[in-house]
Amino acid sequence: MGGEAEKWVLMVTARTPTNIAVIKYWGKRDETLILPINDSISVTLDPSHLCTTTTVSVSPSFDQDRMWLNGKEISLQGGRFQSCLREIRARAQDVEDKKKGIKINKEDWQKLNLHIASYNNFPTAAGLASSAAGLACLVFSLAKLMNLKEDNSQLSAIARQGSGSACRSLYGGFVKWCMGKEENGSDSLAVQLADEKHWDELVIIIAVVSARQKETSSTSGMRDTVETSALIEHRAKEVVPKRITEMEGAIQNRDFATFARLACTDSNQFHAVCLDTYPPIFYMNDTSHRQVLFYIYYILITRIS
Numbered sequence: 001m002g003g004e005a006e007k008w009v010l011m012v013t014a015r016t017p018t019n020i021a022v023i024k025y026w027g028k029r030d031e032t033l034i035l036p037i038n039d040s041i042s043v044t045l046d047p048s049h050l051c052t053t054t055t056v057s058v059s060p061s062f063d064q065d066r067m068w069l070n071g072k073e074i075s076l077q078g079g080r081f082q083s084c085l086r087e088i089r090a091r092a093q094d095v096e097d098k099k100k101g102i103k104i105n106k107e108d109w110q111k112l113n114l115h116i117a118s119y120n121n122f123p124t125a126a127g128l129a130s131s132a133a134g135l136a137c138l139v140f141s142l143a144k145l146m147n148l149k150e151d152n153s154q155l156s157a158i159a160r161q162g163s164g165s166a167c168r169s170l171y172g173g174f175v176k177w178c179m180g181k182e183e184n185g186s187d188s189l190a191v192q193l194a195d196e197k198h199w200d201e202l203v204i205i206i207a208v209v210s211a212r213q214k215e216t217s218s219t220s221g222m223r224d225t226v227e228t229s230a231l232i233e234h235r236a237k238e239v240v241p242k243r244i245t246e247m248e249g250a251i252q253n254r255d256f257a258t259f260a261r262l263a264c265t266d267s268n269q270f271h272a273v274c275l276d277t278y279p280p281i282f283y284m285n286d287t288s289h290r291q292v293l294f295y296i297y298y299i300l301i302t303r304i305s
């Protein structure tokens with residue numbers, strides 16, 4: 001380790017958008033590695049809208065890993081944060097900043113502590129996938145700080161271990177999380193189906209009708225569903241595989257009628273398995289029942305040729 005040992009600080013800031021699932025992930029086959037019971041597909045939002053901004057910094061003067069979320073210190077002791085930190089440190093490379101006279105050898109990352117400050121510009125834990133943007137941003141910014149060689153798909157497998165939906169936020173556009181078959185999760189990662197320019201007439205409008213924290217987190221809600229719902233196996237094995245194939249086709253062909261029908265029916269089935277869970281989970285309120293929560297508008301732009 002070089003530089004004036006006690007004084008230097010190296011930092012990286014990254015911004016990551018959230019993603020909205022159009023074929024939803026709900027249910028795990030492995031709780032620790034976060035392996036899902038079905039594939040899912042999402043649309044990543046424009047990074048200038050709903051997003052997380054995370055600054056990660058390292059200094060020999062930091063005496064422990066610490067994290068602040070929206071200005072308030074939170075514990076990094078949870079298994080999910082620890083999995084991400086461990087996986088990233090294991091892949092860390094040498095880093096040199098000649099201007100600052102800093103040289104960090106890859107072994108040094110095991111001893112150096114991190115300070116992490118993250119902000120969501122939208123409600124946290126309210127059903128707008130803050131864990132997706134948050135954990136993807138954490139993994140991406142740490143990968144930059146520690147000079148990882150892994151590509152986004154390999155990073156998505158690390159982000160997945162922080163929060164399942166986070167693996168899809170490593171890419172823009174339309175993204176598929178392939179559930180994978182391996183027990184160690186090595187093939188459970190995100191791939192980009194089409195980039196953000198592919199369907200630029202598609203506009204997603206998110207209307208927040210309640211910014212309150214959800215009563216049941218996704219993590220515990222899907223655990224209860226897998227344990228108690230009689231419908232979830234039928235959804236995961238029979239319904240979703242067909243919808244995934246159809247949705248991939250709808251995206252490739254920019255077929256809005258099919259895209260909208262699948263997104264709406266899949267969302268409705270997700271809420272149906274929540275209701276089929278014991279005790280039942282209610283994520284929709286009266287306003288969402290009046291169908292103003294999500295509207296996806298397809299704007300046909302008339303081009304003068």
Ligand SMILES: Nc1ncnc2c1ncn2[C@@H]1O[C@H](COP(=O)(O)OP(=O)(O)OP(=O)(O)O)[C@@H](O)[C@H]1O
Nearest residue numbers: 052118124125126127128129130131132134217218
């Ligand atoms: N910026 C962030 N950095 C790190 N962790 C975050 C960040 N934002 C949220 N989280 C973590 O994600 C948790 C919220 O996840 P949860 O899945 O319950 O809600 P959500 O992701 O907002 O909604 P949903 O999963 O229904 O779309 C927070 O309690 C926190 O632990």
Ligand SMILES: C[C@@](O)(CCOP(=O)(O)OP(=O)(O)O)CC(=O)O
Nearest residue numbers: 021024025040131163164165218219
């Ligand atoms: C309804 C969902 O948004 C559920 C997201 O669940 P999380 O990814 O937040 O759950 P954990 O993996 O336990 O962190 C559907 C989806 O994003 O596919």
